[in-house]
Amino acid sequence: MRQASVEAATARDTAAALMCDLQFAAADELLRGAAQQARAADDAAGLYLILQARAEMLRGQEQRVEAVPVFLEAVAACRRAQGSADELGRLEASIAFTLVNIGLPDEATEHAAAALELSESMTRLDERVRALNAVALTNTRLGHFSSARSLYSQIVREGRVARGGGGATAGERGRAMINLGVCLNDEARTLEPDDPRRGRLLRRQIRCNRAALTAPLRPGNGLAALLNTTDALVMLARLDDASQQLAALERPLQDCADTELRAFATGLAARISMGRGDCDTAATLFTRAIAQFDAVDSQDEVPMLLEALSQAEEARGHLPAALAAERRASAMQRARAKALAETRLRVLEARYERELARRSAEAQRTMEARVEQQRAQLNAQTEALSHAARTDPLTGLGNRRVLEEVATVLGAPSGVPFSVALIDVDHFKHINDRFSHGVGDRVLRAIADVLRENCRPTDVATRYGGEEFVVVLPGMARDVAERVCERLRGRIEDFDWASIGEGIRATVSIGLSGDVCPADLTAVLARADGCLYAAKNAGRNRVRTDER
């Protein structure tokens, strides 16, 4: 993960402190502002930090639908900031949990799949187990019971391996066992009462919840596990066992602050009475359970309880009450379907918006990459053209243009003396005429190689034209330059000319103009040319310098 800005980290910490003081509105405002700044500064890592904090806060505040777009943007920012598999997996799992809990398991599928894939490379076992839990829960809600069951078994196994590895993983393991119980119960509900698999699933559910109680659970989760067991006993028509278990839970339930759990227990007691044919008590208890759920505005169980109440009222001959319960159940179901459709629409809008943002960012990146590629091509072409324009194609040495550039640099009053050697191949016309123009070319290339190999990196050897070369020797006094020229001449004379062709021999004459500082290169070359003329006149294959 890239480094988040200090501002983003500070905003996140300040918001966390505000949340601790239950100042959620202030925390939300702070996080929104900080997110805006991180977006403007293109600080993906900071944006991820802030959005994750805000999404978790909204989720904690039961504002699950509002949390979805924030989570979606957080995961995009986390990807851009090259977040780790643990970080990304946590976010994907959170999105899946959130979508499942708002009743949209279909929408959760994509995120569950991402969490599953990331779980392979997650290094934190608690995060990995949490991600697998999210995937299994999504599968349960989609009715993919068998894959959910095998995932839960995997989580329980991994949790057991990591038993020494900390409470967080053990907690996830306990939660996985409870969720497995829910999964078994959901599957049992899809089967006919006389299906033998139903009994097997419910008995396994009971075993599973009892096993969950051996894991370190939050108090509410322990009670939920026991109530789920009671639920399975009721479904198995083991009413006495169910009743006994419920009686044992009476005290802990009274002490428990969770009204929903108490309402759930009342509903179970109602179903036990109903199973025993005591419709009067059942009707009273169903009505109480509904009131308890209504008191905490918890709607999930109510339509089912209303339908059960309607049956109880009908059985006791209270038809208007039966009808009223049925009407409210169907009104609630309609309202729930409508709310769900609206929620789905909002989630889809949020995803669509994110997709648009992703595409436009992608298009921008593609465009930038293309521009960059074209720029690189252009630079390479310019470089190649400039190299070609400055290079003699036959020998690969610099050409006259390079010499002109050197002249401009050396013409500046830098105080650095330099020497210039004008080198001319002796009787080159004769070589061409006797051996061919091709051999002449090879002789020129060989001389260029000798010059290249025997000059310092700071010296500039160029082909001046035809069979003439110029070597500029910066910072070199005449007497030293003369020795260098003598060496060059000797190396050329001693070159293995027979390697080019039988009978070939080539020498050069060199005119040297030395200790020039600063000077006009044209004038210097004219002086060197005078020296060259002298060398030729003196019999060739020799060096002549000026001012001697």
Ligand SMILES: Nc1nc2c(ncn2[C@@H]2O[C@H](COP(=O)(O)OP(=O)(O)OP(=O)(O)O)[C@@H](O)[C@H]2O)c(=O)[nH]1
């Ligand atoms: N093979 C070949 N010959 C070239 C090239 N450029 C110039 N020449 C030839 O080089 C020869 C130069 O001849 P001259 O100027 O008469 O001088 P020279 O024969 O070297 O005699 P001196 O300089 O007096 O020793 C000409 O015949 C040109 O055609 C080239 O790129 N390749």
